[in-house]
Amino acid sequence: MEFAIETNGLTKRFGNVTAVASVNLRVKCGEIYGFLGLNGAGKTTTIRALLGMICPNAGDVKVLGQTVGPHGRGPWSKVGHLVESPSPYPELSVRENLDVARRLHGIPNSKVVDEMIERLALASYANQKAGTLSTGNLQRLGLARALLHEPDLLVLDEPANGLDPAGVIEIRELLRTLAHEKGVTIFMSSHILTEVDRLATRIGIIHKGRLIEELDTDKLEKLRSKRLEVRTRNLEAAQSGLQRFGYESIIQDGTILIDDARAIEHPDVIAQILVKGGTPPTRLAVEQQNLEEHFMQLTGGVQ
Amino acid sequence: MTGFASALWAETLKTIRSKVPLFCLIGFSMAPLAGGLFMLILKNPDAARSMGLISTKAHIMAGTADWPAFFNLLTQAVAAGGAILFAILTIWVFGREFSDHTVKELLALPTSREAIVTAKFIVIAVWTLAMTLFIFGLGLIVGSLVVIPGWSVELARTAFINILGTAVLTIPLMSFVALIASAGRGYLPAFGWTILTLVLANIAAVMGWGDWFPWAVPGLFSGAAGPRTEQLGLHSYVIVILASLVGLAATFYWWRDADQTR
Numbered sequence: 001m002e003f004a005i006e007t008n009g010l011t012k013r014f015g016n017v018t019a020v021a022s023v024n025l026r027v028k029c030g031e032i033y034g035f036l037g038l039n040g041a042g043k044t045t046t047i048r049a050l051l052g053m054i055c056p057n058a059g060d061v062k063v064l065g066q067t068v069g070p071h072g073r074g075p076w077s078k079v080g081h082l083v084e085s086p087s088p089y090p091e092l093s094v095r096e097n098l099d100v101a102r103r104l105h106g107i108p109n110s111k112v113v114d115e116m117i118e119r120l121a122l123a124s125y126a127n128q129k130a131g132t133l134s135t136g137n138l139q140r141l142g143l144a145r146a147l148l149h150e151p152d153l154l155v156l157d158e159p160a161n162g163l164d165p166a167g168v169i170e171i172r173e174l175l176r177t178l179a180h181e182k183g184v185t186i187f188m189s190s191h192i193l194t195e196v197d198r199l200a201t202r203i204g205i206i207h208k209g210r211l212i213e214e215l216d217t218d219k220l221e222k223l224r225s226k227r228l229e230v231r232t233r234n235l236e237a238a239q240s241g242l243q244r245f246g247y248e249s250i251i252q253d254g255t256i257l258i259d260d261a262r263a264i265e266h267p268d269v270i271a272q273i274l275v276k277g278g279t280p281p282t283r284l285a286v287e288q289q290n291l292e293e294h295f296m297q298l299t300g301g302v303q
Numbered sequence: 304m305t306g307f308a309s310a311l312w313a314e315t316l317k318t319i320r321s322k323v324p325l326f327c328l329i330g331f332s333m334a335p336l337a338g339g340l341f342m343l344i345l346k347n348p349d350a351a352r353s354m355g356l357i358s359t360k361a362h363i364m365a366g367t368a369d370w371p372a373f374f375n376l377l378t379q380a381v382a383a384g385g386a387i388l389f390a391i392l393t394i395w396v397f398g399r400e401f402s403d404h405t406v407k408e409l410l411a412l413p414t415s416r417e418a419i420v421t422a423k424f425i426v427i428a429v430w431t432l433a434m435t436l437f438i439f440g441l442g443l444i445v446g447s448l449v450v451i452p453g454w455s456v457e458l459a460r461t462a463f464i465n466i467l468g469t470a471v472l473t474i475p476l477m478s479f480v481a482l483i484a485s486a487g488r489g490y491l492p493a494f495g496w497t498i499l500t501l502v503l504a505n506i507a508a509v510m511g512w513g514d515w516f517p518w519a520v521p522g523l524f525s526g527a528a529g530p531r532t533e534q535l536g537l538h539s540y541v542i543v544i545l546a547s548l549v550g551l552a553a554t555f556y557w558w559r560d561a562d563q564t565r
Contacts, residue, residue: 014564051411054562071559077413087404091320100316103309104414145408 001065004029004153004185005050009059012045019045021209022059027187027202029152032179034200035189036291038299042209043189044084047157050187051081064153077105080151082159086142090131094122094141097130098148105149112148120144121170135162143171147178154178156188160195172199197224197291207299215294223294228263230256231283232274241277242270255283306414310422314396318426323395327388331434332441334380339445341376342368346451369453370446374462375526377442381435381466382525383501385473386518389431390497393477396423397554398484398493401565416558424481424551428474435470439463465525472521472543476500478550485557488565514539517546 005027012020020042027033037043048054049061052072061068068074088097098113117126120140125133130141139162146154159175160168176199178184190196196203203215215223232238235251242249242258247270249258263270267284274281318324344350345368366372400406409419443459479500484493504519508528513519514535520543523534 014562048562048564053407053410054564055560072410072416074411076411079411081411083407085404087408089317089320089405090403091322092316096316096320100313101408103312104306104409104412106306106309106413 001029003027003062004031004064005033005187006062007046007049007059010046010049010056010061011058012042012049012054013057018209020049020056020206023206023209023211025204025211027185029185030179030183032175032186032199032201033188034196034203035187035206036191036193036196036203036295037189037206038191041206041299043206044157045209046206047081047083047155047187047189050155051079051083052076053083077149078152079155080146080149080153081155081157082142082146083155083157085158085161086138086145088130088133088138088141088145091129093127093129094133095126097141098144101145101148107149116144116148119147119174136164136167139163140167143174150182151184153185154187156186158190158192159188160190160192168195175199193290193292193295203291205295205298213298215291220291223291224288225259226264226286226288228258228260228267228270229283229285229287230258230270230274230281232256232279232281234279238274238277238279238281241273241279245273247273305418306412307418307421310414310418311425314419314422314426318396318430321395324392324430327392327430328434328437330391331384331388331438334384335377335438335442335445338373338376338380338442339449342373342446342449342451345372346449368451370451370455370458371453373442373446373451374458374465377438378462378465378469378525379522379527381438381469382473382522382527385431385435385470386501386504386521387497388434389427389470389473389477390480390493392430393427393480394484394490394493394497396427397481398487398490401485401488402490404565406563406565410563417555420555420558424478427477427481431474431477432470435466439466469521469525472524472540475543475547476517476521476550478547478554482550482554482557485554486561515542517543 003026005025007023007025010020010023010025011018023046035043035046045054049056050063050068052068052074055069064075064078066075089100092100095113095117098116099110102110102113117123120143122137122140122144125137130138133141143159146156159171163171172195175186179186188196201217203220204211205213230238231254235254235256239249239251239256242256247258247260247263249256258270264286267286271281271284400409410416480493480497483496484490487493500518504513504516504522507513507516507519508523513523513528515538520535520539522528524531528534
């Protein structure tokens with residue numbers, strides 16, 4: 001089985017509104033896939049389709065090699081999920097909520113509940129009613145529920161929601177460990193781009209129901225890489241001058257972009273070359289294009 | 304049905320931990336307690352005269368202070384009160400999953416959705432039957448404490464059959480309440496449905512079509528409109544069973560196949 005998640009032409013309409021249109025997703029086993037989109041882009045609808053909670057109007061969904069549906073059937077003993085905000089039973093304690101999940105997952109060993117409580121730092125709240133938990137602890141409980149049965153695939157909608165900075169780092173490390181050490185595939189949606197950027201090995205961007213781009217590891221690395229941006233009054237002459245000294249560059253939107261590591265580490269050398277060449281810089285800056293910038297370019301321009 | 308035992312355990316725990324079923328039981332207990340108060344008033348006409356409205360109400364509701372009148376009151380309370388309180392319990396068991404957004408935790412599980420729905424119906428049936436038995440027992444205690452005449456074991460046996468029969472005819476019809484609470488994704492549509500069926504049942508009974516209207520049958524069985532042998536036929540029981548089965552099948556279908564967006 002190459003793909004943990006596979007959708008072919010996944011389409012879902014609610015009345016006249018097309019929430020998801022012909023989405024073809026391929027998430028490889030062991031991958032951490034970040035699923036990005038603005039509010040209403042179709043992230044949650046896609047996630048619900050992956051979990052058999054809604055029936056697609058067209059297309060099909062395969063999870064861990066098994067077709068999802070009909071009648072909501074799927075390999076759910078191997079899938080952990082957190083859809084939108086966590087919703088435990090407010091009248092039950094943290095431990096009871098996890099015990100309900102344990103039984104519904106058919107796990108005979110009741111010790112897993114205590115282990116998960118320890119792992120998600122919920123021990124102080126174990127006997128507290130879920131309805132009285134803070135947003136951050138609710139999120140921890142939701143994640144504990146999703147991880148309880150040691151799934152092969154985790155489908156998480158906004159996993160860092162409501163967590164404090166230390167909690168965000170803790171959960172990020174937990175997910176990274178699960179993926180790297182246990183080979184768990186993680187499909188996570190988020191609108192916190194920095195979080196996705198730090199964790200994901202591949203990213204899909206959904207906009208207005210359509211998967212408009214997938215960024216693989218190489219593209220992500222490129223996005224994360226630094227570059228030197230130079231502006232002068234004569235761009236072509238400056239570029240030729242830099243080329244004579246072995247610096248390759250491109251001109252984009254009135255700016256010379258240099259990816260060369262030497263230039264990034266020693267921008268003063270570039271300044272000297274430009275001054276000596278009679279094209280002194282009007283701006284010289286080491287910049288790092290980020291996912292956020294790329295995301296805004298994509299979603300801002302697509303109608 | 305995969306995971307039925309687990310689903311039943313989970314539903315039972317939720318019911319035990321919630322205050323709603325307890326409040327339903329307390330509400331239902333008002334029937335024998337109010338009945339006892341009416342008997343007390345009717346037994347003491349001099350004191351009753353000074354009590355004004357409640358005395359008049361006691362006369363209208365019960366007529367005389369004896370066991371047949373008391374049991375009659377209790378049976379009619381089960382017919383009217385049961386339709387409301389059983390519905391409240393059903394609405395809570397199904398509707399809360401949507402109001403609290405907990406339904407999404409019940410869908411992608413090794414435990415089948417059919418098992419979860421079956422467990423919910425079983426919890427409702429057991430709890431409503433337990434409530435009915437409880438108020439019958441409480442009625443016996445209250446009646447004994449008030450000391451009313453006309454007791455016989457045969458009378459108590461008949462009253463037990465009437466009360467239990469009324470409840471048994473009311474409980475299956477809760478399948479529609481479960482359906483509306485699920486499809487309506489919350490409490491209010493199902494409350495609306497409960498009120499609507501109560502009103503329609505009364506209209507149907509008044510117009511003489513109650514024997515053909517499933518939601519009027521429990522009330523007619525209770526003897527609220529006269530002896531049930533004159534009011535109901537075999538077709539009435541068949542129609543209750545058929546209507547309940549339709550509600551049951553539709554609820555299962557809805558949980559299994561409808562889009563779940565909560």
